[in-house]
Amino acid sequence: MCGGPFHFSGGQVPLLLRFREHWVRPALFFGNNPISLAGGAVTTASGVTMIGYWLIELLGRSNDNPYLGIIFFLILPALFLLGLALIPVGVFLRRKALQKAGQIPAEFPKVDFNDRVFRHGVDIVMVATIVNLMVVSVATYRGAAYMDSPQFCGQSCHVMNPEYTAYRISAHSHVACTECHIGSGVESYFAAKVNGTKQLIEVSTHSFASMAKFVPDYPTPIPSPVRNLRPAREICEACHTPAKFVGEKLLVKSNFADDEQNTQTQDVVVLHLGGQDSLSHLTGIHGVHLGHIEYVATDETRTSIPWVQRRNADGSETVFAASSLKGANPPAGERRVMDCIDCHNRASHTFMTAEDALNRAMADGSISPTLPWVHKEGLALLKADYSSQADAAVKIPAQLEAFYRSGNPQVLATKADLVKHASQKLVALYSENVFPDMKVTWGTHPNHIGHMSYPGCFRCHDGDHSTKDGTVITQDCTACHNLLAVDESKPKVLADLGIQ
Ligand code: HEC
Ligand code: HEC
Ligand code: HEC
Ligand code: HEC
Ligand code: HEC
Structure with missing residues (x-):
């Protein structure tokens, strides 16, 4: 045997030698086939592209377009792994083909570590392997993180557009979807991913499914409540402490009438929110329901609740049954212990009614109450049928302008700016609440807080x-709130409180 840095006598370093004889030589021999080479090329190309993107991101030039995310965090890593997988596949196929033809050489072409070119080749392979391992681990980490981001959950999938839009303008816009919908624990993580994958498949097959009716299609609108992604009490309580709920909450609401002056009236309500006080007494709206009230709902949206049971302090149970229910036995339906989302079912995805949306915008001045008839006309425009949000964005401004041009041309002459602002705001209100392609419109998702627009509290507190x-x-108004003013114009109490 000849000398040199890589040449030892068999007895000294048999491992290295055996590695070279049994692995390196055959690998090089069999690896020299089109499939393995293509695999190497795919892996190198996608790896280099990903590293380039990460560098751009490090420089702060990233862009949160969800489709870029899909390409860089999901598709390229998949190609990268596919390329890596192709290499052994090619080796295996070539070996099989040669075996069949009886062409496997008794001895593979010599691997000579004295050959500088060959030695550098081996160095490159080793460095490439280390780089590949790093790329795979970064890509896996980034891919998992990306799949948890609100961009992925809400934006890359247009099906979630209504929920994502509402979320972006909610108090929770900085809370990740996964904080509420997945929670902690490996089990819930995988449950969510399995469900998400099912939805991805449903969405991708949607266009096909509408032609051929045998592929599972995704439902429009997305049904609510979400059975397997239901936020639970512990999830909300990770951030909101019941012990801190104690207190009263002042609520001021403005309503505008359908007359020329858009006459404004206000409701001033003090809600007995309560909670757990320092002596651990449970009081008020937050205190009395949690943990000891159970109910059976007989419809999907949990609006129809004919059976309610309270567990009393002494352990006994009291059943409240609707008069439609004969007897005190629970009917068939979904049985639940009341928690946060039985009232806060639209937490972070609040879709308003057209009336509420408009009243609010007029109260904050973004639609000026000084525009004659703007409440009546605005409401009609919001509630009209449009084929899409884009359609509404064209028709609403055109029709508001036409309305003033034909009836009150002097408004356009003196308040053109206010009219323009009002149109823009109406379009915004429409696109925050109505999603024709997802069949989400005014009232699709009832809000269980309150009782004015939907049954809400009166699902149980209906006196029946x-x-x-x-x-x-109880349906006693004072059990839940003090009504300081109802539909009053310029309520005195607001002046006394120094609010207006
Ligand atoms: C603060 C908690 C919270 C956050 C954050 C949150 N959600 Fe929700 N989400 C809810 C609640 C509560 C429901 C209603 C669940 C129920 O009634 O069972 C819901 C329902 C949904 C539904 C079912 C359809 C519907 O409108 O009720 C979808 C889809 C959804 N969320 C998607 C998302 C996406 C996408 C994000 C992130 C962009 C997100 N959610 C962030 C709390 C949250
Ligand atoms: C990761 C933390 C976090 C989680 C989890 C969370 N919230 Fe919140 N929540 C917040 C923050 C932050 C605010 C905003 C507080 C503010 O703006 O003053 C907020 C505000 C609210 C508000 C008042 C604003 C509004 O939208 O009416 C309600 C009600 C609320 N959360 C209910 C819930 C419910 C119900 C859940 C469980 C489904 C939940 N939150 C889960 C952090 C969280
Ligand atoms: C029986 C119905 C009900 C239940 C159950 C309930 N809430 Fe509320 N919650 C309300 C009402 C009503 C309000 C006041 C609504 C408003 O501000 O318009 C409120 C307000 C809040 C607020 C805002 C407080 C503020 O100062 O503005 C938070 C946060 C909140 N709830 C969290 C929770 C959490 C967390 C749970 C579960 C542990 C929960 N709620 C259970 C009815 C309920
Ligand atoms: C699933 C049925 C159910 C829903 C929905 C519900 N409650 Fe209740 N609520 C009860 C039951 C049961 C009691 C206990 C009745 C009793 O003790 O006589 C109760 C008691 C109360 C009390 C205490 C009454 C008293 O006289 O001390 C208040 C306040 C209250 N609820 C407010 C609300 C508000 C506000 C909402 C809506 C945001 C609401 N509830 C929604 C079932 C419900
Ligand atoms: C079971 C509790 C409960 C009872 C009983 C109740 N309310 Fe309310 N009410 C609420 C809650 C909760 C809100 C706040 C809704 C919100 O946050 O938007 C509210 C809001 C209101 C408002 C404000 C306007 C609005 O659009 O929200 C008025 C007015 C009102 N209630 C009138 C009454 C009258 C009158 C009665 C008696 C017949 C009554 N309520 C009984 C829980 C109750």
Whole structure:
């Protein structure tokens, strides 16, 4: 045997030698085939592209377009791995083909570490392997993080557009979707990913499914409540502490009338929110429901609740049944212990009613109440049928302008700016709440807080749920709030409080 740095006598370093004889030589021999070479090329190309993107990101030039995310965090890493997988596949196929033809050489072409070119080749392979391992681990990490980001959950999938839009303008716009919908624990993580993948498949097959009716299609609108991604009480309580709920909450709401002056009236309400006080007494809206009230809902949206049961301090149970229900036995349906989302079912995805949306915009001045008839006309424009959000964005401004041009041309002459602002705001309100392609429109997702637009609290507090001895779940207005003013113009109480 000849000398040199890589040449030892067999007895000294048999491992290295055996590695060279049994692995390096055959690998080089079999690896020299089109499939393995193509695999190497795919891996190198996608790896270099990803590294380039990461460098651009490090320089702060990134762009949160969700489709770029899909390419860089999901598709390229997949190509990268595919390329890596092709290399052994090519080796295997070539070996099989040669074996069949009886062409496997008894001895593979010599691997000579004295050959500088060959030695550098081996160095490159080793460095490439280390780089590949690094790329795979960074890509896996980035891909997982990306799949948890609101961009991925809400934006890359147009099906979630209504929920994502509402989320972006909610108090929770900085809370990741996964904080509420997945929570902690490996089990819930995988449950969510499996469900997400099913939805991805449903969405990708949607166009096909509409032609051929046998592929599972995604539902429009996305059904609510979400059975397998339901936020639970612990999830909200990771950030909101019930012990801090204690107190009253002042609520001021403005309503505008359908007359020329858009006459404004206000409701001033003090809600007995309560909670757990320093003596651990449970009081008020937050105090009395959590943990000890159970119900059965007989419809999908949990609006119809004919059976309610309270667990009392002494461990006994009291059943309140709707008069439609004969007897106190629970009917068939979904049985639940009341938690946060039985009232806050639209937390972070609040879709307003057209009336509420418009009243709010007029109260904050973004639609000026000084424009004659703007409440009546605005409401009609918001509630009209449009084929898409883009359609609404064209028609609403055109029709508002036409309305003033034909009826009150002097408004356009003196308040053109206010009219323009009003149109823009109406279009914004429409596109925050109505999504024709997802069949989400005014009222699709009822909000269970309150009782004015939807049954809400009155699902149970309707004066019709009673025990055998005739005690009803209260509908007394003062149990939930003090009504300081209802539909008053310029309520005195607001002036007294120094609010207006
Ligand atoms: C603060 C908590 C919270 C956050 C953050 C949150 N959601 Fe939700 N989401 C909810 C609640 C509560 C429901 C209603 C669940 C129920 O009634 O069972 C819901 C329902 C949904 C639904 C079902 C359809 C519907 O409108 O009810 C979808 C889809 C959804 N969320 C997607 C998202 C996406 C996408 C994000 C991130 C962009 C997100 N959510 C962030 C709390 C949250
Ligand atoms: C990761 C933390 C986090 C989680 C989880 C969370 N919230 Fe919040 N929540 C916040 C923050 C932050 C605010 C904004 C506070 C502010 O703006 O003053 C907020 C505000 C709110 C508000 C008042 C504003 C509004 O939208 O009416 C409600 C109600 C609320 N959260 C309910 C919930 C419910 C119900 C859940 C569980 C489904 C939940 N939150 C989960 C952090 C969280
Ligand atoms: C029985 C119905 C009900 C239940 C159950 C309920 N809430 Fe509320 N919550 C309300 C009402 C009503 C308000 C006041 C609504 C408003 O501000 O318009 C409120 C307000 C809040 C606010 C805002 C407080 C503020 O100062 O503005 C937070 C945060 C909140 N709830 C969190 C929770 C969490 C977390 C849970 C579960 C542990 C929960 N709620 C359970 C009815 C409920
Ligand atoms: C699933 C049924 C259900 C829903 C929905 C519900 N409640 Fe209740 N609520 C009850 C029951 C049951 C009681 C206990 C009745 C009793 O003790 O006589 C109760 C008690 C109360 C009390 C205490 C009443 C008293 O006299 O001390 C308040 C306040 C209250 N609820 C407010 C609300 C508000 C506000 C909402 C809506 C945001 C709401 N509830 C939604 C079932 C419900
Ligand atoms: C079970 C609790 C409960 C009872 C009983 C109740 N309310 Fe309310 N009410 C609420 C809640 C919660 C809100 C706040 C809704 C919100 O946050 O938007 C509210 C809001 C209001 C408002 C403000 C306007 C609005 O659009 O929200 C008025 C007015 C009102 N209630 C009138 C009444 C009257 C009148 C009665 C008696 C017949 C009554 N309520 C009984 C829970 C109750």
